[in-house]
Amino acid sequence: MxxxxxxxxxxxxxxxxxxxxxxxxxxxxxxxxxxxxxxxxxxxxxxxxxxxxxxxxxxxxxxxxxxxxxxxxxxRLLEETSIDPEYRQNGLLYLRVEDEEKALAWARNVGKPLERVGADFLYAKEPNAVPGCDDALWMPTLGNIRxxxxxxxxxxxxxxxxxxxxxxxxxxxxxxxxxxxxxxxxxxxxxxxxxxxxxxxxxxxxxxxxxxxxxxxVRPVKGQMILFKAPPELVQRVVLMDGRYVIPRADGRVLAGSTLEEVGFDKTVTREARESLWQSATRIVPALTACEVEHHWSGLRPGSxxxxxxxxxxxxxxxxxxxxxxxxxxxxxxxxxxxxxxxxxxxxxxxxxxxxxxxxx
Missing domain, CATH: 3.50.50.60 (FAD/NAD(P)-binding domain)
Known part of the structure; x- marks a missing residue:
């Protein structure tokens, strides 16, 4: 026992x-x-x-x-298993943030690096981001893991x-x-x-x-995501806009997510969600329109x-x-x-x- x-x-x-x-x-x-x-x-x-x-x-x-x-x-896991979880600290760009002042005040209060940056900085960091943005919020310490x-x-x-x-x-x-x-x-x-x-x-x-x-x-809340087969460095860091995001992987692939659906334990993927995610992702990075959607899946979050x-x-x-x-x-x-x-x-x-x-x- x-x-x-x-x-x-x-x-x-x-x-x-x-x-x-x-x-x-x-x-x-x-x-x-x-x-x-x-x-x-x-x-x-x-x-x-x-x-x-x-x-x-x-x-x-x-x-x-x-x-x-x-x-x-x-x-530790890489050393002990030879499997790389691919933790990368490439930062995150927030586009079109409506509550920008609240975000900056939060960052000051918790001591988190977050700053408003101009278009030159934005497109130097992420050249393929949606054109026409005058500014963005930049969090340099943000990491992601595969x-x-x-x-x-x-x-x-x-x-x-x-x-x-x-x-x-x-x-x-x-x-x-x-x-x-x-x-x-x-x-x-x-x-x-x-x-x-x-x-x-x-x-x-x-x-x-x-x-x-x-x-x-605690209840199930379905989320659907899609994966683009993109060339390396098309997207170089996480970019959020209008509640949706794109996430790059080390091999160039780009995830786009995600939906929030109250449908019980149903994990069925839907054409409507795929189209919505594709539209969101290609608005954030228009060059993704030329990339194949390689995979589409869903998961059940434990909502509280x-x-x-x-x-x-x-x-x-x-x-x-x-x-x-x-x-x-x-x-x-x-x-x-x-x-x-x-x-x-x-x-x-x-x-x-x-x-x-x-x-x-």
Whole structure:
């Protein structure tokens, strides 16, 4: 029997497992598919909320801590697995920002580099951006990571750690409770017991917790994205405009996203979304009109009432914990939210005050 059983093998579950194993504890991760192939794989990889000044203080606190951690994590995973998560700190350009003064005031308050730049600066940084912009906002420290490679690297690292057991292709059917304890996790491979159970099930977290009559307000929110096969350096950094973005990869490919759809657990990709994303992307970078759309996919974000994740032990339980509800920012917030939970689990001084994230509050 392991010390910790983690339900859900996305970036939240895998980062939690990595830290617990680093601390010398035995961990089992149960994932119904292949670890990292749901929302963690489907996102864009920007290591910041899209417009960070529009988010609440609890999200900003997690985001700032996580952003500083990603360079270290990427280097560690490259060294230990030979898989490069492709963390790149190329900065971000915001075009046509309506609340520019609010953005600049936020940056001053949190000490974040953000400045208004003119057209000469903009087109020197991004020559293929939409013509006719007089100015932009520039955040030089913003990084992005190639999230499919990040989750591959995390999975590869966990697979060779002796204290970690990955059980993939195993679906959790429900939890069994006796008093204040979860005594078993019922799966398609039989019951699994553990001292402590952590629910990192993303959009499915609420369904899992409902089996022990816990009501967690987390719901699926579909997002669709497309990928252009573009020549190298057509786009050199993340560019946001009118709520949509383009993200370059090291090989030249360019992601464009994303939609926000309240359609339950339906992951069907649609022609309407593809056209909308294509129109947005080619407005931001007109040269993309000459590039093939290589791939179109969707994922399910774990939506929560204010986008603030639930992190910690669930009320009424001694050994049931949750880390879910990150909405659009699961990858952004993963390092800090998992570190906070592991601090709480191990009785360490937490990196942040848990109060805003405590389940049931």
């Amino acid at each position: 392991s010390n910790f059983l983690i339900v859900g093998g996305g970036v939240i579950g895998m980062m939690t497992a990595l830290q617990l194993a680093d601390a010398g504890l035995d961990v089992t991760v149960v994932e119904r598919g292949v670890s990292g192939r749901e929302a963690s794989w489907a996102g864009g990889g920007i290591v910041s909320p899209p417009y960070p000044w529009r988010y609440s203080a609890p999200i900003s606190s997690l985001s700032r801590w996580s952003e500083g951690f990603y360079p270290e994590l990427a280097l 999230n499919p490679r990040l989750v591959r690297a995390l999975r590869a690292r966990l697979a060779i750690m002796p204290r970690v057991t990955l059980r993939e292709g195993v679906t959790v059917i429900g939890l069994t409770r006796e008093g204040a304890r979860v005594v078993g996790v019922e799966t398609t491979a039989g019951r699994i017991a553990s001292d402590q159970v952590i629910i990192c099930g993303g959009a499915w977290a609420a369904e899992l917790l409902a089996t022990v009559e816990v009501r967690l307000p 009432p204010d986008g603030v994740p639930f992190i910690g032990r669930l009320p009424g339980f001694d050994n049931l914990h949750v880390n879910a509800g990150h909405f659009r920012n699961g990858l952004v917030l993963a390092p800090a939210s998992t570190r906070l939970l592991v601090d709480l689990l191990l009785g360490r001084e937490p990196i942040l005050d848990q109060s805003p994230y405590r389940p049931g509050c």
